[in-house]
Amino acid sequence: MDLFRAHVLVCGGTGCTSSGSAELIRRFEEQLELNGLEKEIKVVRTGCFGLCEAGPVVIVYPEGTFYSRVKPDDVNEIVAEHLIKGRQVQRLVYSAEKSQVATSLNQMQFYEKQKRIALRNCGVIDPENIDEYIAFDGYQALGKALTEMSREEVIDTVKKSGLRGRGGGGFPTGLKWEFAFKSAADQKFVCCNADEGDPGAFMDRSVLEGDPHAVLEAMAIAGYAIGASEGWIYVRAEYPIAVKRLYIAIEQAREYNLLGKGIFGTDFNFDINIRLGAGAFVCGEETALMTSIEGKRGEPRPRPPFPAVKGLFESPTILNNVETFANIPQILINGWEWFASMGTERSKGTKVFALGGKINNTGLVEIPMGTPLRDIIFDIGGGIPGGKAFKAVQTGGPSGGCIPSSLIDTPIEYDSLIAIGSMMGSGGMIVMDEDNCMVDIARFFLDFTVDESCGKCVPCRIGTRRMLEILERIVDGKGEEEDIPKLESLAKTIKATALCGLGQTAPNPVLSTLRYFRDEYEAHIKEKRCPAGHCQALLQYFITDKCVGCTKCARICPVGAITGKVKEHHVIDQAKCIKCGQCVENCRFNAIIKK
Amino acid sequence: MKTLEELKAIRDRARDSVDLRRDNAGTRIVVGMATCGIAAGARPVMLAFVEEIARRGLKDVTVSQTGCIGMCRLEPMVEVYAPDKEKVTYVKLNPDMVGRIVAEHIVNGNIVSDYTIGAAE
Numbered sequence A: 001m002d003l004f005r006a007h008v009l010v011c012g013g014t015g016c017t018s019s020g021s022a023e024l025i026r027r028f029e030e031q032l033e034l035n036g037l038e039k040e041i042k043v044v045r046t047g048c049f050g051l052c053e054a055g056p057v058v059i060v061y062p063e064g065t066f067y068s069r070v071k072p073d074d075v076n077e078i079v080a081e082h083l084i085k086g087r088q089v090q091r092l093v094y095s096a097e098k099s100q101v102a103t104s105l106n107q108m109q110f111y112e113k114q115k116r117i118a119l120r121n122c123g124v125i126d127p128e129n130i131d132e133y134i135a136f137d138g139y140q141a142l143g144k145a146l147t148e149m150s151r152e153e154v155i156d157t158v159k160k161s162g163l164r165g166r167g168g169g170g171f172p173t174g175l176k177w178e179f180a181f182k183s184a185a186d187q188k189f190v191c192c193n194a195d196e197g198d199p200g201a202f203m204d205r206s207v208l209e210g211d212p213h214a215v216l217e218a219m220a221i222a223g224y225a226i227g228a229s230e231g232w233i234y235v236r237a238e239y240p241i242a243v244k245r246l247y248i249a250i251e252q253a254r255e256y257n258l259l260g261k262g263i264f265g266t267d268f269n270f271d272i273n274i275r276l277g278a279g280a281f282v283c284g285e286e287t288a289l290m291t292s293i294e295g296k297r298g299e300p301r302p303r304p305p306f307p308a309v310k311g312l313f314e315s316p317t318i319l320n321n322v323e324t325f326a327n328i329p330q331i332l333i334n335g336w337e338w339f340a341s342m343g344t345e346r347s348k349g350t351k352v353f354a355l356g357g358k359i360n361n362t363g364l365v366e367i368p369m370g371t372p373l374r375d376i377i378f379d380i381g382g383g384i385p386g387g388k389a390f391k392a393v394q395t396g397g398p399s400g401g402c403i404p405s406s407l408i409d410t411p412i413e414y415d416s417l418i419a420i421g422s423m424m425g426s427g428g429m430i431v432m433d434e435d436n437c438m439v440d441i442a443r444f445f446l447d448f449t450v451d452e453s454c455g456k457c458v459p460c461r462i463g464t465r466r467m468l469e470i471l472e473r474i475v476d477g478k479g480e481e482e483d484i485p486k487l488e489s490l491a492k493t494i495k496a497t498a499l500c501g502l503g504q505t506a507p508n509p510v511l512s513t514l515r516y517f518r519d520e521y522e523a524h525i526k527e528k529r530c531p532a533g534h535c536q537a538l539l540q541y542f543i544t545d546k547c548v549g550c551t552k553c554a555r556i557c558p559v560g561a562i563t564g565k566v567k568e569h570h571v572i573d574q575a576k577c578i579k580c581g582q583c584v585e586n587c588r589f590n591a592i593i594k595k
Numbered sequence B: 001m002k003t004l005e006e007l008k009a010i011r012d013r014a015r016d017s018v019d020l021r022r023d024n025a026g027t028r029i030v031v032g033m034a035t036c037g038i039a040a041g042a043r044p045v046m047l048a049f050v051e052e053i054a055r056r057g058l059k060d061v062t063v064s065q066t067g068c069i070g071m072c073r074l075e076p077m078v079e080v081y082a083p084d085k086e087k088v089t090y091v092k093l094n095p096d097m098v099g100r101i102v103a104e105h106i107v108n109g110n111i112v113s114d115y116t117i118g119a120a121e
């Protein structure tokens, strides 16, 4: 075996790949070879480290030095200075960590309050090398389940751990498995939901890219538990890196006979297929997903019968989310007590969130359940950029709601989020600051659901469109007094009558913003004013006393709405102004404001 | 894969290649690798440490580098940081001296006084 004195880990997640990490790997390999170091230092392409904001990320072990925003031209310096002479390249070390001491990931503030279970191997192992997964105890749990535990014991362990589904609904995973176990049938299936359709969410993608074997191992364990020999992963085709690594992982697992026939010398057979989704949001809904795997148009169907009784190809099926699966091997290895000791009474373990929007550390975080929202946004997320005020955070994607700043100390758990009108969802977390208009946010999500509605049931197909029209009217300055009660009554009907979760939850973004930001709706409707200064149609531009009469704006205005004499205060004719904002951008005296 | 033992064998083999990336609470051997150190022959010394530690299968021991420690005339210099112990600085090393340091100091905890900075001064 080759001996390496140092490892250079380069993030190969989607974020860092698009900011050029593949080129970094090439340069490192080239430079190491030029310097005759290729036998001393190993370059490893890993999954996502989570701090996407700082990408591309490179970590050098054994020191654990965390380099951020590394450019191809920086590679020579890292090799010459750090790898040859042992001097960290300070200017590239992640900015919150300017200390001279070798830092490890766990000492960085971004990681300090995190607890990585589902993400534990992401950014640590080479996802295309099964040996590295095994080195970090991979496939031990499957071995243990098959050789030392009965099916009932596996299900019991998952039940007692308190694990609940991470795909949105939060259904107890062990219970789901038990239902399928009890359904008698010759053929059963295990499905993995890797459709991940929430705008801004990329938790599942990162797990698949960084630790694909964890999902395969868990699916095999689930197969053993319920008595299935076949698994299906439904993953969207827009995740090419994840798909490629899944194929590689499946191939490697087959070579080691960790998938296939007679696994671990037992009579248990299990293999996994992949089905690529075309990126329709509704195909993340469980019945639509299975219909799509069957090769039909991805539309939901009523439940019952539940998939555990009649699922894929009419057989008993369990469907779990990627992150749910990623927890399973750890639970079997460390015991349900270990898992249940984390989190709160009714929400155990951890949850991964994709932090986005108006936040300094955009990226992927995994926190123990029960962590207050405040810690995520201000400690891990590093707060709001540009000194702006925090206004709200959206969780649960198009099915969720906006949580206002007054509730920022709410602990993150399934039930407390529902109580305040949002939901855990699959883990998208979009932060908003004072410049975000909450009516427009509601309009954005409704626009998304209207687009993604499959059209099968009337409440969703037509009801959500009517709601969207009202919202568009309001942000356009044409809102009417009855609009709020109309929205509320439509919302109530749609929630009660839509066929699947898509429609049933579609009104949530509207209801939660109405609940906490009703005054903003009213300002739009009654005063024709957008308090956040966001809605173009409701804005007016004004020239303040700072104007020195340079005439630049008058010359730039494309519609001739600005008039004034040289060295005199200019004015904007509101009737002519088209609110293009050109004048604001070009005024050298900051004399033009919008309000 | 037929048995758990087979899996464990792969794991143990594969662990050696990822050990560097584990959180390490153990001993750190730091080699001075600035221009002065390299000119005085620090690279073969460092590689000798890496090999010796791998040969003995020592876990929790890492070899890393640092810049100029400040006494260029005593290079190649190596500092050993063991948990809860005073730092020990070895000077004017060559690869032949490495085996003894690993055996006596790293494994058995006895400082090789002949090679330390105190002896040289």
Ligand SMILES: Cc1cc2nc3c(=O)[nH]c(=O)nc-3n(C[C@H](O)[C@H](O)[C@H](O)COP(=O)(O)O)c2cc1C
Residues within 6 Å of the ligand: A164, A165, A166, A167, A168, A169, A170, A171, A173, A193, A194, A195, A196, A197, A198, A281, A282, A283, A284, A285, A286, A287, A319, A320, A321, A322, A324, A325, A426, A500, A501, A502
């Ligand atoms: C419109 C809609 C979209 C959904 N999209 C996803 C998705 O992208 N990923 C996911 O895991 N679950 C999604 N779900 C939830 C699934 O229907 C299902 O509850 C979940 O995959 C079950 O796995 P779990 O128990 O492990 O969470 C969606 C549900 C609805 C109604």
